Amino acid sequence: xxxxxxxxxxxxxxxxxEKLAIDVFRFQYQQNLLYKSYVDALKVNADKATSTHQIxxxxxxxxxxxxxxxxxxxxxxxxxSSGTTQTINSKHHVKDLGLYQExxxxxxxxxxxxxxxxxxxxxxxxxxERKNSSLIAMVAELIKISGHPLSAFYLYExxxxxxxxxxxxxxxxxxxxxxxxxxxxxxxxEFPQRLKNTIVMETGGMKGRRKELTRQETHxxxxxxxxxxxxxxxxxxxxxxxxxxxxxxxxxxxxxWMKMLVRNEDDPFDVKESGSGIINIIDLANIYSCSFIAxxxxxxxxxxxxxxxxxxxxxxxxxxxxxxxV
Numbered sequence: 001x002x003x004x005x006x007x008x009x010x011x012x013x014x015x016x017x018e019k020l021a022i023d024v025f026r027f028q029y030q031q032n033l034l035y036k037s038y039v040d041a042l043k044v045n046a047d048k049a050t051s052t053h054q055i056x057x058x059x060x061x062x063x064x065x066x067x068x069x070x071x072x073x074x075x076x077x078x079x080x081s082s083g084t085t086q087t088i089n090s091k092h093h094v095k096d097l098g099l100y101q102e103x104x105x106x107x108x109x110x111x112x113x114x115x116x117x118x119x120x121x122x123x124x125x126x127x128x129e130r131k132n133s134s135l136i137a138m139v140a141e142l143i144k145i146s147g148h149p150l151s152a153f154y155l156y157e158x159x160x161x162x163x164x165x166x167x168x169x170x171x172x173x174x175x176x177x178x179x180x181x182x183x184x185x186x187x188x189x190e191f192p193q194r195l196k197n198t199i200v201m202e203t204g205g206m207k208g209r210r211k212e213l214t215r216q217e218t219h220x221x222x223x224x225x226x227x228x229x230x231x232x233x234x235x236x237x238x239x240x241x242x243x244x245x246x247x248x249x250x251x252x253x254x255x256x257w258m259k260m261l262v263r264n265e266d267d268p269f270d271v272k273e274s275g276s277g278i279i280n281i282i283d284l285a286n287i288y289s290c291s292f293i294a295x296x297x298x299x300x301x302x303x304x305x306x307x308x309x310x311x312x313x314x315x316x317x318x319x320x321x322x323x324x325x326v
Contacts, residue, residue: 002287006099009257009284010106017259018052024284024291025055032070034062035290042269052261053271057280057294063090063239068289071095079134081238082126090238092134095288100241103285104138105145107255111245112176112199119148119168123179123187124203125155134238135203139178148173156183162191165198172197178234179203181218194227201232201245215250235309239293241285244307253306257284260299260307268294276300278313 005027012020029036029046039046039056049055062068065088069075075093082089094100108115120143127133143151150168154161168175175198179187184202200222213221219231230248244254254260262277264270271280279297286293299309 005287006102009287010102012257012284014256017256020284021052021055021259021282021291022049024287025049027287028070028290028292032068032290034066034068035070038062052259052282055292057263057268057271057292058290059294060090060239060296062290063092064088067091067093069093069095070288070290073288077137078132079137079238080130080132082130082133092238092241092289094241097137099285099287100134100137101141103241103255103257104243105141107243107245108142110255111247111253115142115145116147117174118142118146118151119173119175120146120151121161121164121168121175121177122153123161123177123183124153125183126180128153128155135236138236138243158187158190161187162193165193165195169195169197175199176201184222185218188222188225192225192227196227198226198228199232200226200228201234203234203236219250237295239286239289240281240283242283251302251306251308258282259305260301262299262301263294265298265313272301274301274303276310279307279309 008020026046029039035058038058042056044054044056073095075095076097077094079092079094080089105115112118120139122139122143124136124139127136143153150164165175165177177198178201181202181204184200202218222231223229232248233246233250233252234243235252236243242255242258244252244258246252259282261271261273261280261282262275263280265278279295279299281293281295282291283293284291296313297309298311298313299307301307
């Protein structure tokens with residue numbers, strides 16, 4: 001049964017998304033005691049839900065205070081958000097690491113084609129310095145699948161990274177430089193250059209390492225210093241198993257099994273398909289945790305499903321894959 005469920009998730013088309021989301025909702029209502037208690041407390045009849053607008057979205061803060069599990073299992077891995085000693089980190093109990101891998105592999109290939117065609121260069125020092133980062137798990141697998149001899153992580157080895165990028169450029173090798181924002185800015189400042197065969201992708205994250213900049217300011221600096229026309233971005237978080245990507249200007253497109261909605265800041269149960277507000281996410285790949293998450297990110301969803309993130313709605317601690325304020 002579950003294999004068929006998962007097959008439906010990764011093959012879902014836009015016309016079938018609503019029905020599949022309702023099926024996932026009812027499954028999670030039956031198999032997730034915490035989520036069932038939350039739905040019951042809101043007096044929502046799961047059997048009568050016929051629209052995603054009727055589905056309660058679990059506040060993302062629950063991942064800090066509870067183990068969010070659908071069905072009973074021992075997690076193969078527990079992804080944990082970054083934070084300080086003063087903060088409580090989110091934890092995502094992942095039943096099957098292969099499910100996460102299938103999600104990000106299919107997602108990457110949807111937007112960028114065969115992984116084997118790329119050299120994957122990771123500049124993610126702050127993530128490498130801690131354990132159980134979902135971003136590191138993703139990039140490590142992409143590096144492995146790419147099979148290119150220069151695909152690797154680089155800590156603070158900017159001089160070595162510079163040499164590697166020059167070598168790849170001379171070989172006309174398609175390269176993805178994916179990095180945390182502060183490290184990309186540091187590298188670009190120290191080694192300005194003109195990249196012709198390299199996509200530069202930021203994952204967000206200043207973490208007090210540098211002066212906070214808007215996304216537009218950050219992208220302008222990186223474009224000027226690295227000689228690229230646009231800066232790509234990745235949107236993901238500990239609590240999700242899927243990603244969205246932007247190929248410029250901070251406007252994201254999600255994978256077919258993930259959908260963004262917006263809720264009214266003053267009425268969390270007023271949920272719409274498009275407009276400005278606080279972002280709600282349906283991530284059907286979260287079949288074994290919770291697929292319906294009310295985030296703390298303010299943003300805008302367009303009629304075609306693309307979205308922008310405008311920042312946080314409160315002063316809570318920033319998540320590891322959170323994005324800069326635009």
